[in-house]
Amino acid sequence: MTAPEPSPASTARDVGVVIVAGGSGSRVGGAELKQFRWVAGKPMLLHSVQAFMARPDVALVVVVLPRAYAADPPPWLFQCDVDRLLVTEGGGERMESVANGLGDLPTTVNVVLVHDAARPLVDDATIERVVAAARAGTAAIAALPVVDTLKEVDASGRIVRTVDRTGLWRAQTPQGFPRDVIIQAHVAARRDGATATDDAALCERLGLPVAVVRGSERALKVTEEADFARAELLARLVEE
Numbered sequence: 001m002t003a004p005e006p007s008p009a010s011t012a013r014d015v016g017v018v019i020v021a022g023g024s025g026s027r028v029g030g031a032e033l034k035q036f037r038w039v040a041g042k043p044m045l046l047h048s049v050q051a052f053m054a055r056p057d058v059a060l061v062v063v064v065l066p067r068a069y070a071a072d073p074p075p076w077l078f079q080c081d082v083d084r085l086l087v088t089e090g091g092g093e094r095m096e097s098v099a100n101g102l103g104d105l106p107t108t109v110n111v112v113l114v115h116d117a118a119r120p121l122v123d124d125a126t127i128e129r130v131v132a133a134a135r136a137g138t139a140a141i142a143a144l145p146v147v148d149t150l151k152e153v154d155a156s157g158r159i160v161r162t163v164d165r166t167g168l169w170r171a172q173t174p175q176g177f178p179r180d181v182i183i184q185a186h187v188a189a190r191r192d193g194a195t196a197t198d199d200a201a202l203c204e205r206l207g208l209p210v211a212v213v214r215g216s217e218r219a220l221k222v223t224e225e226a227d228f229a230r231a232e233l234l235a236r237l238v239e240e
Helices: 044-053 075-079 092-105 126-133 179-192 199-204 225-239
Strands: 015-020 058-065 085-089 111-116 139-146 148-152 159-163 169-178 210-214
Touching: 015 092, 044 058, 044 075, 044 111, 044 210, 044 225, 058 092, 075 085, 075 092, 085 092, 085 225, 092 111, 092 179, 111 126, 111 179, 126 139, 126 169, 126 210, 169 179, 169 199, 179 199
Parallel strands: 015 058, 015 111, 058 085, 139 210
Antiparallel strands: 111 169, 139 169, 148 159
């Protein structure tokens, strides 16, 4: 399912953003949290917060941090519009962290965006496409079509088969939802003891439609040490 082309951004502040930054970043290593490390001129988390706050339709950005940091956030985080910033404590799993953030959004929010802090270079055109779809009443995710040949491999590292990539997309964030849809999905997941790696999957399990809008190669997910260098390169290419 694909979403319609976006209309011009609304000036009403009815969008709430939950930025998930509650992970330990264990795959990167080191004592410093991955989301606090600098990339492309500023802390990784700050890129995302400022990108969403640059939009006039955003009412509040909720940053979900690990417990130890939620009580004492890094001072650079307050370079943002503090009237539209709230820091909350993450949970043991991603789904719990998102739920904590959802609970802090004001009642005036009609559209909810969920974004991973590990994708610091998301561009506003991608955000706008997601917002437009959610504002029209459909859950939507930023994604890119799979272009590589896919191989299924067994435990010994041998190829089992070639997987048909037709119709396969790589999910990114932000993911956007009408507020009642994402609340319904989380309530049902808690009731049923279900878990998922992203919020779109919580909607899918209920049979709720989720659209795909075009994402961006800029929305690289910083997962391993080498990804920091890739993000630096992407940022410089855009500047040039």
